[in-house]
Amino acid sequence: MSIKALNVNKLFGDFVALDDVTVEIPTGSLTALLGPSGGGKSTLLRVIAGLEQPDSGTVEIEGKVATRLPAQQRGVGFVFQHYAAFKHLSVYRNVAFGLEIRKRPKAEIKKRVTELLELVHLENFAHRYPSQLSGGQRQRMALARALAVEPQVLLLDEPFGALDAQVRKELRAWLRHLHEQVNVTTVFVTHDQEEAMEVADSIVVMANGKVEQIGSPDALYDTPENDFVMGFLGPVTKLAGELVRPHDIELFAAPETDTVEATVLRVTRLGFEVRVDLKVNGDDIWAQVTRGTAEQFGLEPGLTVYVRRAPHRAAIPVATP
Amino acid sequence: MVRTGLRISVLVYLTMLLVLPVGIIFVRTFENGIGPVIDALSTAAAMHAFQITVVVSFYAVLANTLFGVTAAILLVRYRFPGKRILNALIDLPLAVSPVIVGLALVLVYGRTTGTGKALAGIGINIIFSIPGMVMATIFVCIPLVVRAVAPVLEEIGDDQEQAASTLGASTYQTFRRITLPSIRGALAYGIVLALARSLGEYGAIAVVSGRLVGRTQTVTLFVQERYQNFDQQAAYAAALVLVLSAVVALLVSRTLRPKEITR
Amino acid sequence: MSIIVLIPLSAVVWTSMEDGLGGFWHAVTRPEAWSSLKLTIVASLLVAFINLIMGTATAWLLVRDKLPGRAVLDTLIDLPFALPTIVAGLALLSIYGTNSPVGLNLAYARSGVVVALLFVTLPFVVRTVQPVLLELDREMEEAAASLGASPTKIFLRIILPNIVPAMAAGTALAFARAMSEFGSTVLISGNLPFKTQVASVHIFNQLESDNVTGAAAVATVLLLVSLAVLLGLDLLQRWAARRG
Numbered sequence: 001m002s003i004k005a006l007n008v009n010k011l012f013g014d015f016v017a018l019d020d021v022t023v024e025i026p027t028g029s030l031t032a033l034l035g036p037s038g039g040g041k042s043t044l045l046r047v048i049a050g051l052e053q054p055d056s057g058t059v060e061i062e063g064k065v066a067t068r069l070p071a072q073q074r075g076v077g078f079v080f081q082h083y084a085a086f087k088h089l090s091v092y093r094n095v096a097f098g099l100e101i102r103k104r105p106k107a108e109i110k111k112r113v114t115e116l117l118e119l120v121h122l123e124n125f126a127h128r129y130p131s132q133l134s135g136g137q138r139q140r141m142a143l144a145r146a147l148a149v150e151p152q153v154l155l156l157d158e159p160f161g162a163l164d165a166q167v168r169k170e171l172r173a174w175l176r177h178l179h180e181q182v183n184v185t186t187v188f189v190t191h192d193q194e195e196a197m198e199v200a201d202s203i204v205v206m207a208n209g210k211v212e213q214i215g216s217p218d219a220l221y222d223t224p225e226n227d228f229v230m231g232f233l234g235p236v237t238k239l240a241g242e243l244v245r246p247h248d249i250e251l252f253a254a255p256e257t258d259t260v261e262a263t264v265l266r267v268t269r270l271g272f273e274v275r276v277d278l279k280v281n282g283d284d285i286w287a288q289v290t291r292g293t294a295e296q297f298g299l300e301p302g303l304t305v306y307v308r309r310a311p312h313r314a315a316i317p318v319a320t321p
Numbered sequence: 322m323v324r325t326g327l328r329i330s331v332l333v334y335l336t337m338l339l340v341l342p343v344g345i346i347f348v349r350t351f352e353n354g355i356g357p358v359i360d361a362l363s364t365a366a367a368m369h370a371f372q373i374t375v376v377v378s379f380y381a382v383l384a385n386t387l388f389g390v391t392a393a394i395l396l397v398r399y400r401f402p403g404k405r406i407l408n409a410l411i412d413l414p415l416a417v418s419p420v421i422v423g424l425a426l427v428l429v430y431g432r433t434t435g436t437g438k439a440l441a442g443i444g445i446n447i448i449f450s451i452p453g454m455v456m457a458t459i460f461v462c463i464p465l466v467v468r469a470v471a472p473v474l475e476e477i478g479d480d481q482e483q484a485a486s487t488l489g490a491s492t493y494q495t496f497r498r499i500t501l502p503s504i505r506g507a508l509a510y511g512i513v514l515a516l517a518r519s520l521g522e523y524g525a526i527a528v529v530s531g532r533l534v535g536r537t538q539t540v541t542l543f544v545q546e547r548y549q550n551f552d553q554q555a556a557y558a559a560a561l562v563l564v565l566s567a568v569v570a571l572l573v574s575r576t577l578r579p580k581e582i583t584r
Numbered sequence: 585m586s587i588i589v590l591i592p593l594s595a596v597v598w599t600s601m602e603d604g605l606g607g608f609w610h611a612v613t614r615p616e617a618w619s620s621l622k623l624t625i626v627a628s629l630l631v632a633f634i635n636l637i638m639g640t641a642t643a644w645l646l647v648r649d650k651l652p653g654r655a656v657l658d659t660l661i662d663l664p665f666a667l668p669t670i671v672a673g674l675a676l677l678s679i680y681g682t683n684s685p686v687g688l689n690l691a692y693a694r695s696g697v698v699v700a701l702l703f704v705t706l707p708f709v710v711r712t713v714q715p716v717l718l719e720l721d722r723e724m725e726e727a728a729a730s731l732g733a734s735p736t737k738i739f740l741r742i743i744l745p746n747i748v749p750a751m752a753a754g755t756a757l758a759f760a761r762a763m764s765e766f767g768s769t770v771l772i773s774g775n776l777p778f779k780t781q782v783a784s785v786h787i788f789n790q791l792e793s794d795n796v797t798g799a800a801a802v803a804t805v806l807l808l809v810s811l812a813v814l815l816g817l818d819l820l821q822r823w824a825a826r827r828g
Contacts, residue, residue: 049730050729050730051726051729051730071726071730072729072730072733073732076730077730077731078726078730080723080726080727082721084721084724084726084727085724086724086727086728086742087721087724087746088745088746089745097728097731097733097741098731101731101732101733101737102732145727145731146731149731149732324649327641327644327649328645328649328651330638330641331638331641331642331645334638334642335642335657335660335661338699338703338706339660339661339663339706340660341679341686342672342675342678342679343663343675345678345679345685346671346674346675409814409818412814413810413814415760415761416760416761416763416764416810416813416814417806417807418763418764418765418766418784418787418803418806419669419764419784420784420785420787420791421764421784421787421803421806421807423791424787424791424799424800425803427791427796428796428800517665517666521666521667521668521669521671522668523668523669523670523766523767524669524766524767524784527766527788528791541668541670541671541767544668544671544674545670545770545771548674548771556674557674560670560674563667563668563671564671564675567663567666567667567668568666570666571659571662571663571666572659574666575659575662
């Protein structure tokens with residue numbers, strides 16, 4: 001286990017940021033801490049990094065207890081949402097910073113920095129200043145800087161949050177690729193479930209300072225353990241007292257086992273799929289079907305169909321209001 | 322460790338330089354009780370000094386407000402040749418010794434110069450009388466209103482003013498209804514600063530006024546003249562009044578100040 | 585603007601030339617004038633330096649330390665801006681003069697002049713450094729920590745480089761202010777020529793003795809120095825802005 005956070009508690013005044021949180025992160029993995037804002041993910045990351053002190057609980061990094069160690073001595077690389085670039089230093093000096101602190105010989109520094117700048121495709125910007133770089137470039141520089149000192153663990157706090165959509169998508173793929181090349185244990189915080197699903201091997205879902213569920217993207221999507229996780233990771237709708245995925249709803253022309261009667265309210269085409277708004281026993285729900293299915297049924301407002309959740313698909317019972 | 326050392330050295334420095342000196346004014350003023358203080362401040366000379374100070378400050382601050390707002394608008398909203406020079410010149414009074422200010426005005430408007438004689442001819446005396454003192458005070462206050470208002474003008478941008486003109490407002494209407502209200506706070510701040518400065522001006526006034534007791538003596542000149550004539554009670558009493566007005570000005574300006582400094 | 589500022593100031597320079605360049609030089613190098621200029625420059629440099637250190641320390645205390653009563657202290661710092669110089673002079677004389685309650689008599693001494701100058705220049709460095717410290721991105725310091733830098737290294741390599749321009753600007757302003765100070769030195773220094781007379785007091789005395797040309801000459805020197813400082817400041821600010 002690369003990182004272990006055991007029974008960590010953290011309060012900010014009255015606000016409970018972390019409530020008895022236990023997380024274990026395997027060596028070499030790429031893990032996402034996912035959840036809504038204020039849920040505790042950044043706090044947990046900062047506790048692991050040593051930028052915050054937990055009120056109770058322990059932190060171990062590569063088997064060594066690190067709970068009271070200052071950030072300087074933990075061997076973690078940290079990347080901030082707003083880059084935290086050293087604005088008075090050139091890109092080269094930024095990346096070289098950690099090595100200069102450790103008093104490495106100049107030749108070694110030069111080699112390593114050049115290597116890293118090539119890795120992040122900033123080799124032509126070595127002598128520019130951060131203010132002359134775009135957001136995406138600054139973040140790549142920040143990554144190179146963190147990797148320069150060969151950390152045991154790489155932590156990223158909403159690394160793409162400050163960038164626009166296009167750049168975000170590019171850097172996501174790029175981070176995944178980087179991880180395959182460099183292979184250091186990486187943990188990143190995000191509130192974007194699409195980002196977590198696309199990039200991470202394993203996801204820790206957090207809300208209100210607690211861990212809701214830990215698992216692979218598929219596991220979390222297909223077998224969520226509670227309504228929060230289900231609702232956060234994908235679309236949901238309510239049918240027969242359960243939360244189900246709209247694309248798991250089957251349509252029939254005539255009643256079948258376990259089906260209920262539904263009236264079509266609206267049919268909207270969304271690209272390749274079709275969204276069908278239905279009324280079931282006075283409730284409004286929606287289902288997602290293929291174009292083929294829609295045509296096959298001749299779906300249009302007013303039509304009566306029979307619906308049920310496809311068997312063996314995710315469902316979480318919900319208390320009926 | 323370093324922190325305690327830092328705290329102690331800074332606090333000691335500030336105490337010795339700020340707290341003690343100001344405190345002593347209070348102490349010395351009331352050394353003989355309140356009676357003498359009131360007496361000292363009610364003499365004809367003292368009352369006159371207060372009057373002169375108020376008059377000079379009033380005109381100086383008024384002129385400065387008009388100039389300051391105009392200059393700020395010019396600098397922020399317009400481009401013209403010589404803008405950079407104007408900008409640099411506005412800060413000039415900060416670096417010039419008040420005595421030099423006085424000297425400069427005397428050289429141009431003194432009784433022996435061409436301009437001075439011409440103006441005297443039509444009954445306007447500059448040096449050794451109120452107008453000269455007002456001019457000197459205006460000089461030293463020039464940067465205050467401008468520098469308070471300009472950044473705010475810059476920050477709010479001219480979007481609102483542009484919107485107003487598309488809705489048909491004339492330049493004057495836009496100014497009165499849009500620009501002025503938006504700089505109200507900063508303007509008040511600048512005015513308070515200018516007022517404090519005007520009340521406290523000494524060096525330039527010392528040169529320009531001729532220091533005629535009862536005619537051109539401001540409160541600051543009064544303090545100096547009384548002290549050097551061994552009337553310490555009067556000097557301290559007047560000084561106390563100035564200290565109090567400075568403190569009031571300080572507190573008022575803090576509440577008006579556009580940005581928060583301590584968190 | 586011209587009526588009040590430009591014309592009078594150029595008159596000063598013009599008048600100083602009334603006796604020609606030779607006369608100018610003579611007026612400035614008269615022992616009394618020269619001594620006052622020397623005292624002014626040396627004292628101002630000393631005061632600027634002290635302010636550099638104490639001012640930065642004070643700004644640090646106000647921004648980073650959780651001292652109770654910070655707000656009061658913060659307001660107090662502006663006092664020298666608001667207080668009339670003559671009152672400051674009187675106050676300092678009372679504490680550090682012949683009847684000093686703390687037993688420190690600096691009247692008629694050069695150190696008295698220095699103390700007066702320290703008083704009036706107090707806010708300058710503090711007020712230029714303070715906002716920069718406030719705006720400083722804490723995450724830069726956290727990043728440096730995560731890369732292994734100790735608190736001292738963080739201060740020297742991250743914080744200091746970012747506040748140096750503000751420190752320099754404040755020091756230059758303090759220097760310019762000290763050079764031109766008049767009111768606060770009048771009482772405590774006793775105006776002993778050759779000993780405690782600063783340049784602006786010298787100018788004043790020359791005026792009183794009707795030596796207008798001599799006064800103008802020394803005044804011109806002071807103006808030139810102020811101009812140089814302002815120019816330097818402007819250049820500094822533009823250089824700093826380019827670094828972004």
